Amino acid sequence: GAARTRPEAVIADRAYATGVIRTELRRRRIRAVIPDKKDQIAARQRRGSRGGRPPAFDGQAYRGRNVVERYFALAKQWRGLATRYDKLAIxxxxxxxxxxxxTWLRA
Incomplete structure:
Protein backbone atom coordinates (compact mmCIF):
# COMPACT_ATOMS: atom_id res chain seq x y z
CA GLY A 1 0.00 0.00 0.00
CA ALA A 2 0.85 3.66 0.16
CA ALA A 3 3.49 4.90 2.54
CA ARG A 4 2.12 6.19 5.81
CA THR A 5 2.65 9.84 6.52
CA ARG A 6 3.01 11.36 9.94
CA PRO A 7 0.98 14.52 10.61
CA GLU A 8 2.95 17.65 11.40
CA ALA A 9 0.69 18.58 14.30
CA VAL A 10 -2.46 17.52 16.12
CA ILE A 11 -4.81 20.38 16.97
CA ALA A 12 -7.33 19.60 19.71
CA ASP A 13 -9.36 21.33 22.40
CA ARG A 14 -8.89 21.26 26.16
CA ALA A 15 -10.64 17.91 26.57
CA TYR A 16 -7.56 16.22 25.07
CA ALA A 17 -5.02 17.98 27.31
CA THR A 18 -3.93 14.84 29.14
CA GLY A 19 -0.43 13.67 29.85
CA VAL A 20 -1.07 10.33 28.15
CA ILE A 21 -2.03 11.96 24.86
CA ARG A 22 0.84 14.45 24.99
CA THR A 23 3.33 11.65 25.78
CA GLU A 24 2.09 9.52 22.88
CA LEU A 25 2.30 12.45 20.45
CA ARG A 26 5.80 13.27 21.69
CA ARG A 27 6.84 9.62 21.24
CA ARG A 28 5.62 9.74 17.63
CA ARG A 29 7.32 13.13 17.10
CA ILE A 30 4.03 14.92 16.41
CA ARG A 31 3.59 18.48 17.65
CA ALA A 32 0.63 18.87 20.03
CA VAL A 33 -1.34 22.11 19.70
CA ILE A 34 -3.57 21.65 22.74
CA PRO A 35 -4.31 24.39 25.29
CA ASP A 36 -3.96 23.51 28.96
CA LYS A 37 -6.99 22.95 31.15
CA LYS A 38 -7.69 25.73 33.63
CA ASP A 39 -7.17 23.46 36.64
CA GLN A 40 -3.81 22.27 35.27
CA ILE A 41 -2.67 25.87 34.90
CA ALA A 42 -3.80 26.66 38.46
CA ALA A 43 -2.08 23.55 39.86
CA ARG A 44 1.17 24.45 38.10
CA GLN A 45 1.05 28.02 39.43
CA ARG A 46 0.21 26.79 42.93
CA ARG A 47 3.31 24.58 42.96
CA GLY A 48 5.50 27.50 41.94
CA SER A 49 8.90 26.63 40.49
CA ARG A 50 8.27 22.92 41.18
CA GLY A 51 5.21 23.02 38.92
CA GLY A 52 7.35 22.68 35.83
CA ARG A 53 7.30 24.48 32.54
CA PRO A 54 3.99 24.70 30.66
CA PRO A 55 3.81 22.71 27.42
CA ALA A 56 4.49 24.61 24.20
CA PHE A 57 1.38 26.05 22.59
CA ASP A 58 1.11 27.57 19.10
CA GLY A 59 -1.78 30.03 19.28
CA GLN A 60 -1.60 30.83 15.56
CA ALA A 61 -2.07 27.19 14.55
CA TYR A 62 -4.88 26.77 17.10
CA ARG A 63 -6.84 29.60 15.47
CA GLY A 64 -7.17 27.49 12.31
CA ARG A 65 -9.09 24.84 14.25
CA ASN A 66 -12.38 26.71 13.98
CA VAL A 67 -12.41 26.25 10.19
CA VAL A 68 -12.67 22.49 10.63
CA GLU A 69 -15.20 22.88 13.46
CA ARG A 70 -17.43 25.09 11.30
CA TYR A 71 -17.29 22.63 8.40
CA PHE A 72 -18.38 19.76 10.65
CA ALA A 73 -21.23 21.92 11.96
CA LEU A 74 -22.37 22.46 8.36
CA ALA A 75 -21.91 18.81 7.42
CA LYS A 76 -24.06 17.67 10.36
CA GLN A 77 -26.99 19.52 8.80
CA TRP A 78 -26.99 16.88 6.07
CA ARG A 79 -29.13 14.11 7.56
CA GLY A 80 -27.37 11.32 5.67
CA LEU A 81 -23.95 12.45 6.88
CA ALA A 82 -25.02 13.01 10.46
CA THR A 83 -26.63 9.58 10.81
CA ARG A 84 -24.33 7.74 8.38
CA TYR A 85 -27.01 5.72 6.61
CA ASP A 86 -24.70 4.60 3.77
CA LYS A 87 -23.64 0.97 3.81
CA LEU A 88 -20.37 1.44 1.95
CA ALA A 89 -17.53 3.69 3.03
CA ILE A 90 -17.02 4.91 -0.54
CA THR A 103 -20.14 24.37 0.89
CA TRP A 104 -17.15 25.71 -1.04
CA LEU A 105 -19.35 26.90 -3.93
CA ARG A 106 -21.68 28.77 -1.55
CA ALA A 107 -18.77 30.60 0.11
Missing part, protein backbone atom coordinates in the same frame (compact mmCIF):
# COMPACT_ATOMS: atom_id res chain seq x y z
CA UNK A 91 -20.63 6.10 -0.71
CA UNK A 92 -20.23 7.98 2.56
CA UNK A 93 -16.98 9.51 1.34
CA UNK A 94 -18.68 10.64 -1.86
CA UNK A 95 -21.42 12.33 0.18
CA UNK A 96 -18.80 14.11 2.30
CA UNK A 97 -17.05 15.26 -0.88
CA UNK A 98 -20.30 16.56 -2.40
CA UNK A 99 -21.10 18.38 0.85
CA UNK A 100 -17.63 19.97 0.86
CA UNK A 101 -17.93 21.05 -2.79
CA UNK A 102 -21.36 22.60 -2.26
Missing amino acids: TYRAAVTICAIL
